[in-house]
Amino acid sequence: MSIRSSLLIVVVSLFFTNNGCSASYSDPSSNVNPSKSRQISWKPRAFVYEGFLTDEECDHLISLAKSELKRSAVADNLSGESKLSEVRTSSGMFIRKGKDPIVSGIEDKIAAWTFLPKENGEDIQVLRYEHGQKYDPHYDYFTDKVNIARGGHRMATVLMYLTDVEKGGETVFPSAEEPPRHRTAVKDDDLSACAQKGIAVKPRRGDALLFFSLHPNATPDQGSLHAGCPVLEGEKFSATKWIHVDSFDTIVGDHGGCADSNDQCERWAALGECTKNPEYMVGTTDLPGTCRRSCKVC
Ligand SMILES: O=C(O)CCC(=O)C(=O)O
Numbered sequence: 001m002s003i004r005s006s007l008l009i010v011v012v013s014l015f016f017t018n019n020g021c022s023a024s025y026s027d028p029s030s031n032v033n034p035s036k037s038r039q040i041s042w043k044p045r046a047f048v049y050e051g052f053l054t055d056e057e058c059d060h061l062i063s064l065a066k067s068e069l070k071r072s073a074v075a076d077n078l079s080g081e082s083k084l085s086e087v088r089t090s091s092g093m094f095i096r097k098g099k100d101p102i103v104s105g106i107e108d109k110i111a112a113w114t115f116l117p118k119e120n121g122e123d124i125q126v127l128r129y130e131h132g133q134k135y136d137p138h139y140d141y142f143t144d145k146v147n148i149a150r151g152g153h154r155m156a157t158v159l160m161y162l163t164d165v166e167k168g169g170e171t172v173f174p175s176a177e178e179p180p181r182h183r184t185a186v187k188d189d190d191l192s193a194c195a196q197k198g199i200a201v202k203p204r205r206g207d208a209l210l211f212f213s214l215h216p217n218a219t220p221d222q223g224s225l226h227a228g229c230p231v232l233e234g235e236k237f238s239a240t241k242w243i244h245v246d247s248f249d250t251i252v253g254d255h256g257g258c259a260d261s262n263d264q265c266e267r268w269a270a271l272g273e274c275t276k277n278p279e280y281m282v283g284t285t286d287l288p289g290t291c292r293r294s295c296k297v298c
Contacts, residue, residue, distance in 0.1 A: 038050075040201065043223040044176060050204070052207060058162040058206060069093050071091050075147055082271075092125050107121060119247045125242075127236075127238050134228050134231070136227055137226065140154045141154050151246045153218070157210070168194070171200065172227050174226075269291055278295075
């Protein structure tokens with residue numbers, strides 16, 4: 001082998017080797033450039049990143065979700081138990097963290113954009129809104145003790161839009177204050193009446209919205225009130241990653257792993273059984289219950 005070809009091999013292998021100084025060329029998070037995001041509000045702190053997900057990533061999340069969708073639930077403010085409500089009429093499902101390389105790559109990108117650890121994130125929730133479906137104004141931080149037991153408060157939300165929506169389906173912040181430089185911005189006539197009640201983001205396939213539910217001093221930010229406006233034409237798929245102040249993966253006092261041992265657990269948890277029947281559902285450290293994962297205690 002000539003000196004010339006040996007040199008070429010060395011240069012090529014250096015380029016493709018992650019030597020600790022640069023990210024691997026196949027790492028999806030290396031394509032994230034946080035400075036590409038645009039601030040849409042200061043109160044709450046909210047940013048939009050256009051083209052955050054590729055078409056392949058959007059299609060992948062939709063195809064994982066499609067056959068698993070169930071009517072969405074909300075958490076009761078006092079007990080924390082999950083219940084069905086007219087406040088939220090979409091259907092949804094959760095995709096286990098790191099389920100496959102594409103999901104894991106999306107989670108790496110979220111961590112790179114938000115500068116928040118991957119382990120602080122919940123499983124991704126995929127939502128589908130059909131005609132007329134919506135999520136009324138609400139906060140993502142919890143006010144009950146059950147839901148902050150794991151990972152503490154939700155501090156930030158990344159909402160990824162997986163489809164374009166012809167009309168409606170915007171995410172709106174009714175209590176937000178626009179940044180001063182946006183005050184003269186012309187209202188988008190394309191926005192639904194619901195969206196015109198505040199600062200709104202129109203769902204566009206691949207775009208992502210990041211907003212913070214806590215102030216920098218970790219107290220709840222009431223400006224983070226937000227809603228999913230009714231879909232007026234078309235269909236909306238979105239994917240949500242909620243990020244906590246602390247690790248959501250740490251299993252406190254767990255010796256038997258974090259799993260449900262009955263495939264009805266998710267449904268029972270949605271019906272409030274974690275609170276109504278804690279001995280069976282949650283159990284104790286010595287005698288773990290049947291649905292610890294769905295009850296979010298591990
Ligand atoms: O779909 C939306 O635009 C809002 C969703 C949302 O608020 C949530 O999942 O917490």
